[in-house]
Amino acid sequence: MHTEPAIRLADLRFAWKDSPCLDIAAFEVAAGEQLFLHGPSGSGKSTLLNLLAGVLMPQVGTLTVLGASLPRLSGPARDRFRADHLGLIFQQFNLIPYLSVLDNVLLPCRFSARRRQRAIQPRTAAERLLQQLDMDETLWQRPASALSVGQQQRVAAARALIGGPELVIADEPTSALDAERQSAFLDLLTCACHEAGAALVFVSHDRRLAGRFARDMALGEINRVRS
Amino acid sequence: MSRVASHLIPLAAQSAWNRRATLALTVLAIALSVCLLLGVERLRLAVRAGFAQTVSGADLIVGARGSPLQLVLHSVFHLGDAPPGMSWESAQAIAHHPAVAWSIPVSLGDSHRGYPVLATTSAYFAHFRHGDDQTLRVVRGRTLRDAQTDLFAAVLGAEVAEALGYDVGSQLALSHGEGMPESEQEYGHEHEHEHEHEGADHADKPFTVVGILARTGTPVDRSVHVNLSAMEAIHLDWQGGTHLPGMAIPAEFVSRFDLTPKQVTGIIVGLKSRAAVFVLQRHVNAYRDEALMGVLPGVALAQLWQMAGVGESALMVLSALVVAVGLAGLVAVILAGLNERRRELAILRAIGASPADVFVLLSLEGLGLTLAGVALGFALLTALGLAAGPWIAAHYGLGLNAALPTVSEGLLLAAVVGVGLLASLLPGWRAYRLSLADGLTPRT
Numbered sequence: 001m002h003t004e005p006a007i008r009l010a011d012l013r014f015a016w017k018d019s020p021c022l023d024i025a026a027f028e029v030a031a032g033e034q035l036f037l038h039g040p041s042g043s044g045k046s047t048l049l050n051l052l053a054g055v056l057m058p059q060v061g062t063l064t065v066l067g068a069s070l071p072r073l074s075g076p077a078r079d080r081f082r083a084d085h086l087g088l089i090f091q092q093f094n095l096i097p098y099l100s101v102l103d104n105v106l107l108p109c110r111f112s113a114r115r116r117q118r119a120i121q122p123r124t125a126a127e128r129l130l131q132q133l134d135m136d137e138t139l140w141q142r143p144a145s146a147l148s149v150g151q152q153q154r155v156a157a158a159r160a161l162i163g164g165p166e167l168v169i170a171d172e173p174t175s176a177l178d179a180e181r182q183s184a185f186l187d188l189l190t191c192a193c194h195e196a197g198a199a200l201v202f203v204s205h206d207r208r209l210a211g212r213f214a215r216d217m218a219l220g221e222i223n224r225v226r227s
Numbered sequence: 228m229s230r231v232a233s234h235l236i237p238l239a240a241q242s243a244w245n246r247r248a249t250l251a252l253t254v255l256a257i258a259l260s261v262c263l264l265l266g267v268e269r270l271r272l273a274v275r276a277g278f279a280q281t282v283s284g285a286d287l288i289v290g291a292r293g294s295p296l297q298l299v300l301h302s303v304f305h306l307g308d309a310p311p312g313m314s315w316e317s318a319q320a321i322a323h324h325p326a327v328a329w330s331i332p333v334s335l336g337d338s339h340r341g342y343p344v345l346a347t348t349s350a351y352f353a354h355f356r357h358g359d360d361q362t363l364r365v366v367r368g369r370t371l372r373d374a375q376t377d378l379f380a381a382v383l384g385a386e387v388a389e390a391l392g393y394d395v396g397s398q399l400a401l402s403h404g405e406g407m408p409e410s411e412q413e414y415g416h417e418h419e420h421e422h423e424h425e426g427a428d429h430a431d432k433p434f435t436v437v438g439i440l441a442r443t444g445t446p447v448d449r450s451v452h453v454n455l456s457a458m459e460a461i462h463l464d465w466q467g468g469t470h471l472p473g474m475a476i477p478a479e480f481v482s483r484f485d486l487t488p489k490q491v492t493g494i495i496v497g498l499k500s501r502a503a504v505f506v507l508q509r510h511v512n513a514y515r516d517e518a519l520m521g522v523l524p525g526v527a528l529a530q531l532w533q534m535a536g537v538g539e540s541a542l543m544v545l546s547a548l549v550v551a552v553g554l555a556g557l558v559a560v561i562l563a564g565l566n567e568r569r570r571e572l573a574i575l576r577a578i579g580a581s582p583a584d585v586f587v588l589l590s591l592e593g594l595g596l597t598l599a600g601v602a603l604g605f606a607l608l609t610a611l612g613l614a615a616g617p618w619i620a621a622h623y624g625l626g627l628n629a630a631l632p633t634v635s636e637g638l639l640l641a642a643v644v645g646v647g648l649l650a651s652l653l654p655g656w657r658a659y660r661l662s663l664a665d666g667l668t669p670r671t
Contacts, residue, residue, distance in 0.1 A: 050666045053577070055576065055666040075582070082577075082578075095574070096571055096575075098244070110238070111584075
């Protein structure tokens with residue numbers, strides 16, 4: 001297990017052109033912790049995710065993910081870092097439509113040697129994850145475009161988890177699902193992250209889902225910029 | 228590089244396969260343009276080779292001093308205006324030069340229904356070489372003999388026999404002058420020509436077909452061959468291009484006259500050793516009794532290609548432009564599809580692809596499609612060569628058979644791929660910019 005926190009932000013500021021978006025004095029997520037982060041749309045959630053994923057860089061402040069100071073890394077190094085250590089799940093359209101379910105899950109292993117090695121047998125690992133996430137075996141060779149939205153989200157979760165990334169970031173992954181499926185998906189995701197020992201940052205505007213998480217916070221609590 | 232090979236190439240291929248319906252059309256456009264480009268290049272070389280092979284056995288062509296190109300084009304290819312003739316005495320003298328292995332006198336001027344009549348001797352059938360050192364072959368009947376009995380015999384080229392429906396034993400009458408194409412003769416326009424007035428026909432002395440030649444793909448196919456002495460015979464009662472009034476010598480009496488020709492258009496000369504060609508050429512050019520010239524067919528043809536070069540270049544430029552249009556279409560199609568793929572690119576970014584990876588991915592797609600187009604274009608050309616090559620060779624004497632690419636064709640193809648790669652950098656760069664701007668959340 002990492003002794004380093006999964007995420008550590010300090011005195012971080014980010015602005016789009018001249019309009020400030022984020023101003024965070026301190027924010028930490030421990031290794032393996034599962035955090036529910038909520039806030040209305042437009043409150044800077046997507047920007048924060050892009051920062052954590054190393055796609056955007058803050059103008060000032062500390063941004064440390066899994067012990068690595070992202071602003072000190074070059075662009076390609078941040079891309080490699082994301083490939084090696086992060087799993088991302090979005091609201092929808094997570095999958096490459098022309099690849100099969102299995103190939104979609106295996107995609108991170110194509111881009112990251114570390115994920116490939118940690119998966120040991122990538123194909124077996126992918127199959128185990130798909131089973132764990134309750135994906136019927138008959139669907140594995142189907143193109144991703146043939147799946148229902150709920151199935152697609154579970155495949156996306158399997159892809160985020162393959163090769164043991166230390167941090168999984170999920171951005172409104174359940175908002176395209178109905179209530180019953182939301183609940184089932186949440187169970188599967190939190191369980192799988194727990195088993196993999198990955199920290200989970202779950203972002204949503206829907207506070208009803210917060211009950212399953214040990215920690216629940218609003219972005220407004222840490223962001224000093226008021227929209 | 229191994230990173231590119233291991234995951235970006237299969238990914239680019241799978242992505243392209245997903246859009247195969249649209250992309251197949253652009254690949255086909257590139258293939259057709261490449262087929263055209265190579266086809267034009269091959270045709271150009273085949274035409275040159277065809278001309279060169281028509282005179283493959285001739286070392287020197289001798290005629291009255293004038294334009295070398297005109298002499299070669301007229302005496303061998305039966306093209307253009309007749310050059311001034313040379314005397315029979317000079318022709319004989321040169322034929323007996325010690326360096327000369329054989330010589331073929333040729334005399335042109337008359338025609339039969341638009342096909343040129345070549346007056347020559349049996350030497351023509353013995354020594355004329357075309358193509359890959361091939362002699363003329365008879366499919367029916369026989370060749371000409373230098374005998375009184377063959378005075379009014381004719382041997383037809385394959386195309387003449389086929390087009391006019393002649394066979395061994397058919398009778399035909401020659402016309403004075405180069406003649407007009409068949410269709411115009413029917414309206415009587417042949418007589419409008421200065422020398423072709425009423426009675427210009429040599430109908431009083433008909434010829435009998437004794438042989439028909441195999442196809443050669445050379446001007447031989449379009450020629451009617453008769454004896455030189457026959458040419459004298461049909462012009463006995465002529466002077467200055469007109470029938471002498473009140474004079475008519477019947478065919479059965481012509482053998483009483485001296486039928487030795489007075490002049491010929493030129494002689495085609497073969498040497499015992501090619502090394503002697505310049506010696507003989509100097510001898511001919513310095514010939515004392517008459518102003519003569521000896522022309523190396525290759526040199527005259529080089530002059531011709533120099534003149535034809537502008538047209539050839541225009542064709543090449545045109546086909547290169549067609550290739551450019553094909554590649555522009557490819558780039559347009561990839562660029563047009565890019566907006567719909569922003570989500571796909573964002574997913575790849577989330578998984579760890581760098582903007583540089585996205586750039587390579589899109590450029591690879593263009594390169595791959597160009598390669599596919601080039602390969603398909605070459606396959607098309609090969610298929611065409613296999614299907615139509617033998618027929619084209621028989622009818623036009625052009626070697627357009629299927630063949631592996633030559634070095635220059637390889638360079639042409641490499642140039643197409645190179646330009647295709649350069650053009651593909653444009654969608655690559657556009658995708659790079661898009662993925663930098665979009666990050667993980669495309670604003671579509």
